[in-house]
Amino acid sequence: MAMIKGPAIFLAQFLRDEKPFDSLEHIGQWVASLGYTGIQIPTWDKRAIDLDKAAESQTYCDEVLGLLKEIGLAPSELASHLQGQVLAMNQVYKTAFAAFYPPGLSDQEIVDWATDQLQKTVQASVKMGLKTIPVLSGGFAWHMVYPWPQRPPGLVEQAFDELYRRWQPVLDFAHDNGCVISYELHPGSDLFDGATFERFLEVSGQHPAVTINYDPSHFLLQQLDYCQFIGLYGERISGFHVKDAEFRPNGMVGVYGGYLGWTQRAGRFRSLGDGQVDFNRVFSLLAQAGFDGWAVLEWECCLKSPSQGAAEGAPFIKAHMIETTEVAFDDFAGGTTDRETNFKILGLK
Numbered sequence: 001m002a003m004i005k006g007p008a009i010f011l012a013q014f015l016r017d018e019k020p021f022d023s024l025e026h027i028g029q030w031v032a033s034l035g036y037t038g039i040q041i042p043t044w045d046k047r048a049i050d051l052d053k054a055a056e057s058q059t060y061c062d063e064v065l066g067l068l069k070e071i072g073l074a075p076s077e078l079a080s081h082l083q084g085q086v087l088a089m090n091q092v093y094k095t096a097f098a099a100f101y102p103p104g105l106s107d108q109e110i111v112d113w114a115t116d117q118l119q120k121t122v123q124a125s126v127k128m129g130l131k132t133i134p135v136l137s138g139g140f141a142w143h144m145v146y147p148w149p150q151r152p153p154g155l156v157e158q159a160f161d162e163l164y165r166r167w168q169p170v171l172d173f174a175h176d177n178g179c180v181i182s183y184e185l186h187p188g189s190d191l192f193d194g195a196t197f198e199r200f201l202e203v204s205g206q207h208p209a210v211t212i213n214y215d216p217s218h219f220l221l222q223q224l225d226y227c228q229f230i231g232l233y234g235e236r237i238s239g240f241h242v243k244d245a246e247f248r249p250n251g252m253v254g255v256y257g258g259y260l261g262w263t264q265r266a267g268r269f270r271s272l273g274d275g276q277v278d279f280n281r282v283f284s285l286l287a288q289a290g291f292d293g294w295a296v297l298e299w300e301c302c303l304k305s306p307s308q309g310a311a312e313g314a315p316f317i318k319a320h321m322i323e324t325t326e327v328a329f330d331d332f333a334g335g336t337t338d339r340e341t342n343f344k345i346l347g348l349k
Contacts, residue, residue: 006294011027014027015048028073039074081134130179138163139188144156163191216245220275234285238293240286243299246276
């Protein structure tokens with residue numbers, strides 16, 4: 001069986017303009033001191049990486065790799081969630097997502113910019129020896145997730161046709177360069193569960209670059225069986241966010257959350273070990289499915305500080321890592337055999 005790598009940490013929630021969070025070198029030294037061996041790098045934040053340089057220059061990528069190696073780290077993936085979110089964006093969200101793309105762009109220019117960013121992430125990933133690119137899919141139909149008013153016939157089909165049309169150049173470019181696009185199935189995007197992923201797979205003609213960034217927290221908050229999901233889609237899982245969550249409905253709120261803040265919602269993201277995700281089972285099922293990527297902490301706890309969450313995350317992940325066996329536990333009771341012996345065991349001549 002393959003072995004999961006880690007622990008790694010997604011830097012997006014930790015970068016800010018103060019030491020040790022203000023540069024790749026400083027934050028790298030900090031996370032390495034906590035016990036992490038890998039980092040997932042957000043491509044939209046120049047404090048972590050200059051995507052334009054990384055796409056064009058092998059020298060620059062080698063310098064980044066050398067810096068990380070000196071610290072004792074390796075890049076797990078280059079992540080482009082925000083660019084993916086605006087590649088396929090319903091216009092109702094244009095203002096809300098304005099911070100995700102450069103100002104002053106027309107609708108088509110936003111699509112062109114996002115496509116270019118995602119293809120540059122592919123180019124940079126190749127130069128850094130990486131294969132998996134975690135993203136959000138964006139989408140057009142999320143506001144119709146609850147069918148009221150009744151959805152017009154063909155609306156969802158049209159949404160997914162357009163979603164694939166936007167993504168196809170990126171998927172083809174990734175496949176041509178030996179990479180995969182790893183969709184984090186996330187509410188707010190049109191790809192948010194197994195059914196929507198299957199619909200996208202079908203529309204894409206089972207495109208080989210369409211894969212999944214598995215995050216059980218988003219499934220727990222939807223009350224989806226996040227363990228069975230691995231059995232269903234394990235072959236398509238290329239990335240893994242280790243993020244915990246809890247769902248405690250009451251007489252006032254349930255799955256939809258009542259527009260409350262995160263601390264008051266029934267479904268809340270938590271630091272590792274403080275929620276309800278069965279990570280013993282998750283790591284076992286991923287190992288069984290042959291997942292050999294990185295286990296990456298994504299911290300989004302509504303209660304604990306990021307520093308405490310990061311400090312607790314590395315040992316938590318390490319404790320759940322599985323060194324997969326190359327021998328069977330009952331080999332001691334076995335023996336050599338051949339076809340004739342097997343017939344005798346079966347009671348056959």
